[in-house]
Structures are given as structure tokens and as C-alpha cells.
Amino acid sequence: MSKLRYSASISLDGFAAGPDQSREHPLGVGGRALHTWTREAGPGSRVLEEDNRGVGALIMGRNMFGGGPGPWGAEPWAGWWGPNPPFHLPVFVLTHHPRPVFECEGGTTFTFVTDGLDAALAQAVDAAGGQYVDICGGATVAKQYLAAGLLDEILLHLVPVFLGAGVRLFDDETLDKVTLEQIFVVEAPGVTHLKYRVLR
């Protein structure tokens, strides 16, 4: 059975993105610093690659996919990533606004799910074929799955930078109800990978 995992880069002061997200700054001002580690080589990164091989599908929120709020319009936003997005997997985008499936080069398919968390998870699990379903980006989406008791693991990439402001990864008063178990910690150049199991 597929596990649902939240995978996110986080600054030392707890931000998953910088302030003032825009087309120019999809990760917010300063937010790119959270992802420079992905370009580094090293033993830690290899561990992570091994881990990433086990991912069969992704879930993201509308904000992560981008294009602003509201209906998609006549020339719908095609994502931040150009014709060949770096996912190479089925991606399920949670949105209130229906839209046909959008197939890209390199095996990335965006399916737009309008009937909620459970439906998106069911479709993603179906597509993942027993591998992980990862929630990528989208702190809001992850919080909703966590609150619904549907999240199995949290994989954090803790980056030694301060952003000072932005979107906090964990900012929810009900989080104190969640119990975690530390699974592994891997130090790598410019990042520490931390994996936790959500206990129920």
C-alpha cells in the first residue's frame, strides 16, 4: 500500500518559501536558497536519490502549481516549469476549478482534482502502484492531510539559511495533537535530511 509523505525544504527559521511570491519569484524572495542543495553532490544526496526512486505520484496545491486563484481562463497557466517539468510522474493538483488533464514532455501529467483531499489521495495512490505518494510544496495541503490523519511520513530538508519572513511550513495550533517518530537523519553539504513517521 502506498504511503503518503510530505517532502519539503525548510529554512532554519521555519519557512518553506520566502515572502512576496510572484511569477518572478515563485518561491518568494530569497526562497531559491532553500533549493540550492539539490544541485550539490555528496553522500547525502545519494541517499536522497535512493529515497526518491520510490515515489510513484505527487500531490500539490493550486498555489504550488501556480497561475493565481480563480478559474483557469481561456489560456490556462501551464505551470512554472516549462514544457518538460522536473517531476516525470503523475501529479494531482488540488483545485476548486475543473480543467482537463494536462500532459507534458518527460512523463509529467497534471490531473486537476476538484473533489477534495480524499479523492486526490485515492487517485494518486492508484497511480503510484504501491510506491510513495509525495506531497510536494504546498504547506497548506500537507497541513490538511496531517489534520485528516492521512499523512504517514514527513521528509524535511533543513537548510542553514534564515529567510526572515515568508510562508511558515508548520504554523497550526492543532499540530500539538500529532506525534512523530524520528526515522533517519542524513547530513549532506548545505542541508540536513530528516525523516519522521507520523504515529496514530
Next chain:
Amino acid sequence: MSKLRYSASISLDGFAAGPDQSREHPLGVGGRALHTWTREAGPGSRVLEEDNRGVGALIMGRNMFGGGPGPWGAEPWAGWWGPNPPFHLPVFVLTHHPRPVFECEGGTTFTFVTDGLDAALAQAVDAAGGQYVDICGGATVAKQYLAAGLLDEILLHLVPVFLGAGVRLFDDETLDKVTLEQIFVVEAPGVTHLKYRVLR
């Protein structure tokens, strides 16, 4: 020359203490969970012990020492820790309210410093004899030293719990001016120790 280090336990959602600090809950509601790791044994703890051997003096804020705000009064607060506090070191307490030096059993001495950050650091460095000066607890105090360019290292004990609310360890818009270098990461039961150097 002594280095100034900020050493603190932090929850996965970024809190250094829980909400509603009081005599009954000096670490805030739920805040004790941040310190249970100190009772665990294991390789990580040994590394930490080694590290702690190099500490010669401590700096803390008035809030960490406790007793509420304002003048000390006729029967001044003697700290949260009883007659033999667990520090066994000279401790310099930043306060606006003067008070004589307060000596406890076991080698802990509380000196109350009313003339600011620089004065407290100078006295602590003098007492530390070349060993580390640690800022213990007191996120506000650490932020002030960081902003003043006086902090050398940050040692975090990242605990896999969510507090949901409380006192955020890093909550300052000017932090994005600070650059860090990852020094070491040590995984231990129920905690990850992370050490960073502050670059100038």
C-alpha cells in the same frame, strides 16, 4: 578567546517554549517535551557531553531566570531550579533591575547585569577563561546578540514534536542578513543536534 554560542532545544514547528509560561509551566504548556532528550543515553548524548565540557559561563535573559518583570522586591525570586541549579557555572542574567550576586550550591553563581549586552558578554568571557560562553534559553537575548554581530555559533537540539504555539526561537525579519555554515549534525534518540557557524 571565548566563543559565544546559542544553545537551544527547538520543536519541529520552531518553538523554544510552549504557550502560557508560568511558575507551574516554566517552559510553557507542553514545553517539557523539548527537554526529555537530555535524560536519554546514547552516542549523540555523549557527543553533546563532550561539547558541553567546553562551556565556561552562561548568559540568560530575565525571563529565563524567572520571577516576573519589574524590580526584584524584598524576597527576590531565586530561580526555577532550587538550591542546587543544574548549571554549575557562572551565570550572567540580563535585567534592567540591579541585584547583588546570588551564589548557589554546586558552583552556580547568578550575576545580574544591568548595563547591556556588551557588558554581560565581557563579564562572561572573563569568567569563561577561554571556554565557550553559552546563551541558554532566552530567544530574545540570542536574537539581540545575533543582531549585534556578536554570536559565533548556534547549537540546536531539534526535537520531533509539534507544540502548535508558544515562543518561536527564530522570529525576526532581519535574520535574512545572517549567513550560516553547517558544522555538524548528530542524530540521537529523540533528537538531532545541529551546529552552525555564524559567518561575518
